Amino acid sequence: MNSRMNAFRSRLGGFAFGGDYNPEQWDRSVWDEDMTLMRQAGVNLVTVGVFAWASLEPAPGEFTFDWLDDVMDLLHRNDISVDLATPTMAPPAWLSQQFPDVLPVMEDGETFGFGSRLHFDPSSPAYRQAATRITTALAKRYSHHPALAMWHISNEFGPTAYNAHSSVAFRDWLRRRYGTLERLNDAWYTRFWSQVYTDWEQVNVPEVPRSWSNPARRLDFKRFVSDTLLECFIAERDIVRSYRDDIPVLTNFMRFYKNADYWRWAAEQDAAALDIYPDPGRDDSHIPAALNFDLMRSLRGEPWVLMEQAASGVSQWKVNNVKRPGRMRLGSYQAVAHGADTVMYFQWRASRGGQERFHSAMLPHSGTGARTWREVSALGNELPRIAEVAGADSTADVAVLFDWNAWWGLTETHGLPRNDFDYTQLQTDHYRPLWQAHHAVDFVSFGSDFGRYRAIVVPNAYLVDDRCARELEAFVRGGGTVICSFFSGVVDECNQVRQPAYPGAFRDLIGAYIDEYWPARDNETVNVSFADGTPAIADWWQDSIHPESATVLARYTSGPLAGRPAVIDNTLGDGRFVYIGTRLEPAALAAVLLGALADAGVRPVVPDAPAFVEATVRQTAEHRYLFLLNHSDDAPATVTTGERGVDLIGGEPVWDVVRLAPLQVAVIRVTE
Structure with a gap:
């Protein structure tokens, strides 16, 4: 530290x-x-x-x-x-x-x-x-x-400035990144719409054009x-x-x-x-x-x-x-x-x-x-x-992929099947069921060490670089579990569509290919049925999935893609990759996420607590500290901790069960 x-x-x-x-x-x-x-x-x-x-x-x-x-x-x-x-x-x-x-x-x-x-x-x-x-x-x-x-x-x-000085600095930054105009033109795919640069002085910051502009330029x-x-x-x-x-x-x-x-x-x-x-x-x-x-x-x-x-x-x-x-x-x-x-x-x-x-x-x-x-x-x-x-650390068995390049790629460029993605809301949608189920959660990016975790959640990672794709594959082959949502692995770090077929970076991982992305019409919903007969509602997006080695976990039962997979599961090496090809209603998304985590051996911080109670752990070499927070304005909470210790705030001993009044907190030094 x-x-x-x-x-x-x-x-x-x-x-x-x-x-x-x-x-x-x-x-x-x-x-x-x-x-x-x-x-x-x-x-x-x-x-x-x-x-x-x-x-x-x-x-x-x-x-x-x-x-x-x-x-x-x-x-x-x-x-x-x-x-x-x-x-x-x-x-x-x-x-x-x-x-x-x-x-x-x-x-x-x-x-x-x-x-x-x-x-x-x-x-x-x-x-x-x-x-x-x-x-x-x-x-x-x-x-x-x-x-x-x-x-x-x-x-x-x-x-963020679009001054002349910014253009000079942007050109210098691009020279350091690409070295030559040839590499820049290739990365930006400037042959489209005749945008090829023949002199560095032609390259400026992407001020507002009259219509759409180069997505790789905006990303850079x-x-x-x-x-x-x-x-x-x-x-x-x-x-x-x-x-x-x-x-x-x-x-x-x-x-x-x-x-x-x-x-x-x-x-x-x-x-x-x-x-x-x-x-x-x-x-x-x-x-x-x-x-x-x-x-x-x-x-x-x-x-x-x-x-x-x-x-x-x-x-x-x-x-x-x-x-x-x-x-x-x-x-x-x-x-x-x-x-x-x-x-x-x-x-x-x-x-x-x-x-x-x-x-x-x-x-x-x-x-x-x-x-x-x-x-x-x-x-x-x-x-x-x-x-x-103070100074105590935290650990987790599950991580969520949050990367600024993925964010920029998904929301800062136009021309996608949908142009109304909200990356932070998608992150929150995937994080919420983990929080409500009292899981400890870390976040990782493209360059992180995935090997420390049992499971990784990947919310809508449209853009992934080659290293991330390789390390996710190594993580799965080594026994890890990945739960990934739709429109992921589609483009490389230059915002170019990976070949062949969607999702290029993850095709082997999901054990399927996707021939079309189907954004939903306004207020359009579809029915989904899981293998055990559990029904669900989906909206906003559908992948047209064609399994190759994957097992189907859920299918569409209405709409033009009825009978086609909505959620698939692929075994690779010693691990598995669960792919969600649509926007499931919250309860169904939670069931997929939490079921996969349980199968991966990820356990919550506390075994029994209401969803409005938050549970986290910090620890030092000497002690483990359990935090319990009741976020309800009016409901008391009873939490079975399975722990014994002392509440540092109130000084009371704790024996297995903690009772929290509304908006109250306990910080328990656990007796090992």
């Missing part, structure tokens, strides 16, 4: 608790009250400086660090550590005034003007020079300040955007590390964020970190939240950092519902249950003005009399009871 993160955990003495602190937005007289209230709430870490570029460098090369000196010293005197941010996500007005081409041109040709944030072209030399200057100045001054515990590089990287542009943003992170990371190399350096990821391949990013920082805002207006928002938590843990195979969440409501949706009593605590423990070693918020004190003035905060506008404050401070004083869990 990362030694920098081990040192960070040791310094904090357990879990980090706190949030973004923006003292530059407040009079100096407020700061002393902040310190008093932070101590009352159990705050031990704050993120400082995220939005402070104009306050730190009001004119090019003129630094005003006195106020930050005072803040750092004040926090240190109050035993509060600092996650110090480089402020480069929100450039000051003077930068775009001096260099107008720093402002990003959007896909439609319009310029993204000053007045928001992320208003920069990441390929802009002027932006990179200014970012280097402020980052270097901060690193020189604060690298050895006793309050500093972590570096926070920029914030929520994300701008998504890869370029992710890599270019990563270059910005690495440049600032390397600056701060050059001054001090023993503390963590990271940036914050976002829930289901498409513009950055977090598998590549996570390898470049000391921990994965997540900003997540589940919608309190949705009763099931905790399930995609759990998916994102498991994904964050899987990116490095280590505990991760919950960098931002809301204490209550946010300000980004049409209707911003509050988190009802108990929900903030439950969601915080949910992140910890899935491997987080921090509980952080945006932000400490609610802003008086600006776009996020009604975004909830640890300290609301109404102050310490607010319900939110009482819940936040209660949690901050409760978390030390489970301090021994």
